[in-house]
Amino acid sequence: MSRNRQLSAGRGVYAFLGAAVLVSVFPLYWTLVAASRNNTDIHSVPPILLPGANLLHNIGQAFSQTDMGLALLNSLIVSSLVTASVVLTSTFGGFAFAKLPFRGSRPLLATVVATMMVPTQLGIIPLYIMMANWFHWADHLQALIVPAAANAFGLFFMRQYLVTSLPDELLDAGRIDGCTTRGLVRHIVLPTARPAMSVLGMLTFMATWNDFYWPKVVMTQQNPTIQLTLSELASGYIKDYSLVLTGALVASLPVIAVFLLMGRQIIDGIMQGATKG
């Protein structure tokens, strides 16, 4: 692309973007400040804008007042299993839609895309009835894992990637060598799909970790995810804001860490999805 022919940024552009980044980052920085101080400090006028020394004490408090350890473990288990399942099912299905000829593939793909429009909330009442009365899974982790085991976004995302990134010649060569379809998947598709799989994995992990509505419906404070524990921290009548924001910090740290480590790939993934979709 003609990047070197793009207009070069002037001071105004830097200033505006700098302000945008500041507005984006500041609330999270403020969370760190509040989580490392006490309730009185947060309420001082003019506000104190530098971190204090109370962070470890607050984290200890948050862990002793709620089931935060259990919640973190639950969220880790659910997010990891959902991510593994979504990445695998999406890669297999995406490969089939991208490269395998089969009857009905076009209308079926259109169906996949159409289902992305259906709001998840529409089925939440029956879904709860199914989980609670039929399967007796309410308040069990499988109620969060099984319904999320595959989704249309992931399937379409992998399909879009493999259509362009997986050369037909490679597959034909594999067929001539006598590969079964499973052999093709193992030796050609999985290695080719790896970059897109890692982007999808990160996006899925973050979305699952952050999910609030469905866990709120089907789980209780006896067996919470981290987002539920966080809302529990905030539901007391008299709030200790340094404690609430400590919870927000603990709940956000894992995804922010993933983001800082793999941010560049996530950006590429979002932008590629935009132009190909």
Place this chain on the structure above:
Amino acid sequence: MAASVSAGRPARAARAPVAAHRRHRLDRTLSPYLYIAPFFLVFAGFGLFPMLYTGYVSMTNWRVDVPGSQGQWVGLENYRKLLDDPFFLNALKNTVGIGVLSTVPQLLLALVLAHLLNYRMRGRTLFRLGVLLPNVTSVAAVTLIFVQLFGRDYGLINWTLGLFGVEHIDWQAGTLSSWTAISAIVTWRWTGYNALIFLAAMQAVPFELYEAAAIDGASRWRQFRSITVPMLRPTILFSVIVSTIGALQLFGEPMLFGQQQDPTTGGSQHQFQTLALYSYNQFWGRFKYGYGAAVSWAMFLLIVVIVGANLIAARRMKGLDA
């Protein structure tokens, strides 16, 4: 790579050519369906079926606190009641109001941000990471952080406004103030994400168009209006639709923004109770399964209507240009 792994295959196949051939054909016809099956199974069981079942429940008078009411058919009665229900109409108003307040500024701001991010500059990745950061934090965490920032007595936002002589605002109390605060939370979380989507589309616009326009004497602003925006129309439409669907389902933000004992009321006067909150309230607070289901389906129909209107409007606009 593939060749080395499967080198043994042809020899074995020669021994039993017919069987191998049949197995090969079976593999070719069946495996695509096996590979796409997991998604369709999950969707059928946990997406499509519950959705249709919601439709059925919405036509019954099912209340958990009334034994024997399950399956009591009332036809469209629940939907007729919706139209007379002041709380439903209020939730509808709140949802649309917050939706407009959050979607419109968000997308305009994202367009400007994308335009600026498209300049050649130092620290490109850092700027992009910075604006995307809000999107990776959870609804629960973000809302609770903003509840503190929007605090009436000690919140940073009121303190900052105070520097300009503005009296302290009780953000939760008023209709417009609570809508503004909730919209600010949504906007903060999604602007950067949409900016990156727009940026990707901008980079696909051929540079020659801008060169030609510059030769014709078009100003930067004129180029943005007459080249960038029209070329981005499909992407903008996509973002409008996705943001609209998200806005109409708004749940976590208004729920955690409220300071009442019952978080599903959406403020002391229901001033920010959205449709999703109202449905949740009817279902889990009042045990009215049938009525709650009708609210959910009404919400879905609203999404279909608004998305449809968007698509028609987009086609009209295209027609006007041509």
